[in-house]
Amino acid sequence: MSSRRRVVVTGLGAISPIGLDSEQSWSSVIAGVSGIAPITRFDAEGYETTFAGEVKGFDAAAYLGKKESRRIDRFSQFAVVAANEAIAQSGLTIDGTNAHRVGVLIGSAMGGMETIDQGSETILTAGPRRLNPFFVPMMLANMASGTVSIALGATGPNMATVSACASSAHAIGEGAAMIRDGRADVVVAGGTEAPISRLGVAGFNAMGALSRRNDDPKGASRPFDAGRDGFVLAEGAAVLVLESEGHAANRGAIALAEVVGYGSTDDAHHMVQPAPGGRGAMAAMRVAMDDAGIQPGDIGYINAHGTSTQLNEKLETAAIKGAFRDPGSCVAISSTKSMTGHLLGAAGSLEAVFCVRALQEGILPPTINHTDPDPECDLDYIPNTAREVRIKYALTNSLGFGGHNVALILGALR
Numbered sequence: 001m002s003s004r005r006r007v008v009v010t011g012l013g014a015i016s017p018i019g020l021d022s023e024q025s026w027s028s029v030i031a032g033v034s035g036i037a038p039i040t041r042f043d044a045e046g047y048e049t050t051f052a053g054e055v056k057g058f059d060a061a062a063y064l065g066k067k068e069s070r071r072i073d074r075f076s077q078f079a080v081v082a083a084n085e086a087i088a089q090s091g092l093t094i095d096g097t098n099a100h101r102v103g104v105l106i107g108s109a110m111g112g113m114e115t116i117d118q119g120s121e122t123i124l125t126a127g128p129r130r131l132n133p134f135f136v137p138m139m140l141a142n143m144a145s146g147t148v149s150i151a152l153g154a155t156g157p158n159m160a161t162v163s164a165c166a167s168s169a170h171a172i173g174e175g176a177a178m179i180r181d182g183r184a185d186v187v188v189a190g191g192t193e194a195p196i197s198r199l200g201v202a203g204f205n206a207m208g209a210l211s212r213r214n215d216d217p218k219g220a221s222r223p224f225d226a227g228r229d230g231f232v233l234a235e236g237a238a239v240l241v242l243e244s245e246g247h248a249a250n251r252g253a254i255a256l257a258e259v260v261g262y263g264s265t266d267d268a269h270h271m272v273q274p275a276p277g278g279r280g281a282m283a284a285m286r287v288a289m290d291d292a293g294i295q296p297g298d299i300g301y302i303n304a305h306g307t308s309t310q311l312n313e314k315l316e317t318a319a320i321k322g323a324f325r326d327p328g329s330c331v332a333i334s335s336t337k338s339m340t341g342h343l344l345g346a347a348g349s350l351e352a353v354f355c356v357r358a359l360q361e362g363i364l365p366p367t368i369n370h371t372d373p374d375p376e377c378d379l380d381y382i383p384n385t386a387r388e389v390r391i392k393y394a395l396t397n398s399l400g401f402g403g404h405n406v407a408l409i410l411g412a413l414r
Contacts, residue, residue, distance in 0.1 A: 007176040008255035009410070010248050011090030011241030012353050013082035013190075017053035017234050017340050021085055025340075025350070026357045029365045030386040034218040034339050036232050041114075041196045049210040051217035052196045053234025053341025071134055072147055073112030074194035078237035078346075079144035080151045083188055087152060090241040091253055092186060094153050103157035103184040104149045105175045106239070107167030107191040109345030109400070110200065112139030117197040144192045148239075156184050162345070164400030165305070166264075167191050168238065169348030169408055173262035175242050185247040190239035190349035204233060207272070211308060221342075222369035223306035223335035224313045224377040231307040234341030238350035257356045260393065260411040261292030267403030273311060278319025280405045281305075281397060285323035288395065288407035296324040299331050299409070300391025301364050303351045304381075305399045306335025307342055316397065317377045332389065334367040334382040348398035352408055355394035359412045362390040 012022045017035025019025030028035070035053050044050040060069035060077040063084075069077060083106075087094075094102055115138040122130050137143055142160035149158050157178055161170040168191020175187035204210045211230035213220035221232040248255055265287065267280035274280065289296065305316055324330050336354055343350055358364055363386050370383035391412070398406045 004180045005182065006245040007179045007242050007259045008245050008248050009240050009257045009259065009356055010243050010253045010255055011086035012256065012356060013085030014236070014238040014350055014353050015055055015058065015078050015082050016236035016350055017055055020057060022353055026354065029336050029339055029354055030363050032339065032366050032368045032384065032386065034368065036217045036220055036341055038217060039196060042198050044201065047201055048205040048212050049201055050214045051220065051232070052201070053232055054196055055236050072143065073115045073138040075108055075112060075192045076144040076147045078194060079106050079148050079192035079239070082190065082192070082237040082239040083148045083152060086188065086239040086241045092241060098185070099153055099155045101156055101185040102154040103175065103178055103187040104145050104152070104154050105159055105161060105171040105187060105189045106145035106148055107161035107171040107345050108141045108144055108193055109162065109164045109167050110193060110195045111141030112143070113195045113197045113200045115139040117199050148188060152188065154188065163404040164402055165344050165347055166398040166400035166404040166406045167345030169396070169398035169406035170264065172240060172259065172349060172352055172408055173264060173406060176259040176262060179242055179244050185244055187242045188239060189242055190237065191346035192237035193344045193346040194235045195344055196233055196235050201233060209309065219369050221308045221338045223304065223308045223338050223367055224374060224381045225370050226372040226374040228308045228310060228313065231309055232341035234343045236343050236350065237346050238353045240349065240352060255413055257359050258411045258413060259408065261288035261409030263287030263291060263407040265405045267405065269403055272401045274315040274399065275403065277322065278315035280403060281316060281319035281399055282322040284405040284407040285319065285395065285397070288409050292409045294393060299393045299395050300389060301358055301394040302331055302333045303355055303394065303396040304333050304335045305397040306337055306367070308337060312399070313374065314376045317379055320379060330379050332364055332380050332382050332387065334365050336365050338368045348396065348406060351396045352410065355396050355410045358394055359391060359410060362388055364389055
């Protein structure tokens with residue numbers, strides 16, 4: 001570790017079902033506030049699932065202006081807003097002297113789902129000649145990363161990571177690698193998602209992935225609980241400003257935490273089901289710990305992937321036990337998806353934001369709706385109430401369809 005450049009976090013931005021910025025999202029998550037409610041983005045009558053984790057009170061025009069907000073999909077709108085917040089906190093000025101050394105990596109699993117939904121309807125009801133000329137650039141999954149670069153004036157490395165629910169965790173890990181390798185001094189990294197559309201909800205319902213607890217939306221996301229019946233679809237974005245330690249110090253920036261470990265593996269097993277025993281996720285955690293140069297006992301908190309599906313929680317529990325080798329001494333674990341729902345490609349970056357704040361504040365978010373423990377999920381999931389604990393390292397898991405596994409480790413400044 002001593003021979004490579006250290007990577008610090010200097011800015012956080014988030015917009016989520018529980019807050020319009022990172023501070024409100026953090027305050028809500030440690031208070032155990034659920035952001036799950038009936039769907040308002042479209043008429044969900046007749047759908048098997050009628051609730052989701054929507055961002056509430058968001059006015060794109062107020063943030064971006066009417067003209068710009070009409071030209072980019074909701075998922076890109078979220079990304080620009082979160083990136084602007086993160087850059088503002090970091091105090092970074094991007095201009096002609098440094099723009100080429102500032103990269104942007106914004107991941108998304110689904111891209112412009114609302115644009116695709118609306119475009120399909122336009123063709124069916126009005127014909128192909130009436131399709132919005134911005135249809136293609138609005139729906140492309142890479143457009144959030146491109147739009148953020150345009151908004152910031154960042155001309156360095158730019159790409160969109162697309163690895164299902166591991167997309168934004170990959171963006172952070174690869175962004176940190178760019179800085180360590182000297183390819184950039186700063187990387188604006190994270191993810192964004194706006195999948196709450198007719199096609200999005202119907203598609204996940206068709207595969208039996210979503211909770212159908214329509215009579216109790218706030219209690220529907222219940223990771224590691226025996227009563228879990230599927231995940232809750234959600235939207236939002238989260239962005240972190242990553243910098244080399246030297247670059248941040250030279251400009252007098254305040255570092256919030258350090259990215260110390262990154263592990264990326266694939267199950268090579270099944271399109272949507274995790275590998276037996278959670279072996280891919282276990283390997284990712286071990287790779288991340290090796291990358292960080294730390295031992296399992298050094299980690300004080302895991303923000304689990306914890307989707308509220310029957311299979312994920314059993315296999316993630318097994319993966320954690322395997323990675324930490326001694327189940328009796330496993331760390332405190334929680335799934336903040338119990339409050340935010342599942343932001344798909346943006347989940348990893350939002351959960352990384354929560355890990356940074358946990359390291360700063362000495363507070364670990366809870367897993368709410370944990371009322372009936374599953375005997376096969378027998379670790380410490382911080383049930384229902386936040387816990388005050390000072391930790392040195394936090395690990396967050398992101399596991400995606402296609403067998404993608406990412407583990408990120410963030411450390412308190414030392």
